[in-house]
Amino acid sequence: MDFFDLKTQQAKIKTLLDQSYNSILKHGKFIKGPEVGELECLLCEYTGATYAVACANGTDALQLALMALDLKPGDEIITTDFTFFATAEVILLLGLKPVLVDIDPETYNIDVASIESKITEKTKVIMPVSLYGQCSDMNEINSIAAKHNLVVVEDAAQSFGASYKGKKSCNVSKIATTSFFPTKPLACYGDGGMVFTSDSDLHQKIRRLASHGAAKKYHHEDVGINSRLDTLQAGVLLAKMTIFKDEVEQRSDVGERYSKALSNHCKTPVVKSDRTSVYAQYTIEVDNRESFQQKLKEKNIPTFIHYPTPLHQQPVLQKMKMAHTDLVNSLNASQKVISLPMHPYLDKETQDKVIQAVQECL
Numbered sequence: 001m002d003f004f005d006l007k008t009q010q011a012k013i014k015t016l017l018d019q020s021y022n023s024i025l026k027h028g029k030f031i032k033g034p035e036v037g038e039l040e041c042l043l044c045e046y047t048g049a050t051y052a053v054a055c056a057n058g059t060d061a062l063q064l065a066l067m068a069l070d071l072k073p074g075d076e077i078i079t080t081d082f083t084f085f086a087t088a089e090v091i092l093l094l095g096l097k098p099v100l101v102d103i104d105p106e107t108y109n110i111d112v113a114s115i116e117s118k119i120t121e122k123t124k125v126i127m128p129v130s131l132y133g134q135c136s137d138m139n140e141i142n143s144i145a146a147k148h149n150l151v152v153v154e155d156a157a158q159s160f161g162a163s164y165k166g167k168k169s170c171n172v173s174k175i176a177t178t179s180f181f182p183t184k185p186l187a188c189y190g191d192g193g194m195v196f197t198s199d200s201d202l203h204q205k206i207r208r209l210a211s212h213g214a215a216k217k218y219h220h221e222d223v224g225i226n227s228r229l230d231t232l233q234a235g236v237l238l239a240k241m242t243i244f245k246d247e248v249e250q251r252s253d254v255g256e257r258y259s260k261a262l263s264n265h266c267k268t269p270v271v272k273s274d275r276t277s278v279y280a281q282y283t284i285e286v287d288n289r290e291s292f293q294q295k296l297k298e299k300n301i302p303t304f305i306h307y308p309t310p311l312h313q314q315p316v317l318q319k320m321k322m323a324h325t326d327l328v329n330s331l332n333a334s335q336k337v338i339s340l341p342m343h344p345y346l347d348k349e350t351q352d353k354v355i356q357a358v359q360e361c362l
């Protein structure tokens with residue numbers, strides 16, 4: 001059994017992939033080829049955001065978003081304690097200060113009730129992460145941001161395709177970023193990322209920053225970075241978008257079926273009624289995680305831990321002696337969460353094997 005299944009998907013779009021590769025090999029514009037712009041347009045249409053800038057990966061996308069905001073060293077960015085390290089990494093790389101907030105234990109996303117008490121004179125940005133494929137309480141976060149004149153950047157690396165009150169993730173904040181890493185909900189065959197915004201000035205700045213700070217060739221207005229999505233990867237993503245809507249539905253079907261069978265046995269994902277999840281991960285909570293994982297392994301059920309260490313306990317953040325207290329829900333989640341096999345092509349028979357094994361091992 002596979003945790004992810006990229007082979008079934010590949011077989012479904014094989015003809016399109018071949019056509020796309022052949023056409024790109026023929027025109028030879030491997031960087032900034034027409035497929036990149038086409039993909040940006042398609043994903044704007046899909047998300048509803050006005051502008052999209054393709055870049056090299058999801059981490060760069062986050063970095064570009066923050067670089068576009070003219071922040072000063074020491075400015076504070078409020079984010080969640082429970083996320084992949086990249087979220088905090090870009091903050092630290094830019095000389096900014098991550099201010100970590102605990103999570104809502106139901107959704108694993110930033111606890112909105114804990115945000116306002118962390119806002120200081122130096123706070124400039126709130127960066128919620130749409131963890132496991134579900135948006136945070138974006139209306140509440142956007143209201144807090146508006147009240148305190150802050151910018152909201154959604155780290156939507158795991159939630160492309162999810163919706164929040166009828167709008168799509170990547171279009172529910174001032175700026176949003178996503179990743180096309182091979183195991184994300186929308187993924188290419190290598191690295192890729194994208195930044196979304198509906199603000200024209202920010203869009204121009206982000207595009208410039210991704211291209212060495214130059215809007216015109218050899219005319220550099222800012223110190224930027226070199227961050228591009230290869231044309232071949234854009235071609236892969238265009239092919240994958242032809243089946244993406246179906247895949248989002250299939251993910252949702254798998255997630256709901258898992259939950260129906262498991263919610264009486266352990267803590268299963270809570271998807272709030274005003275939003276959908278793309279189940280980038282299907283993550284449950286168990287006590288005695290280590291032995292549970294081992295028992296599943298013996299039954300050939302692959303699992304992963306997303307994530308075993310909350311940000312505030314990462315060695316690099318501890319070394320920096322950032323004072324962090326009251327992050328109990330995040331710490332608790334890090335000790336109990338475990339993700340089960342999840343992909344759009346997980347058939348019912350395989351789902352049942354996972355379900356039965358989980359029930360037996362609890």
Ligand SMILES: *Cc1c(COP(=O)(O)O)cnc(C)c1O
Nearest residue numbers: 057058059084086157158179181
């Ligand atoms: C995957 C991920 C990233 C980084 O994306 P890359 O494309 O691997 O750089 C950032 N934030 C979160 C929450 C992620 O899951």
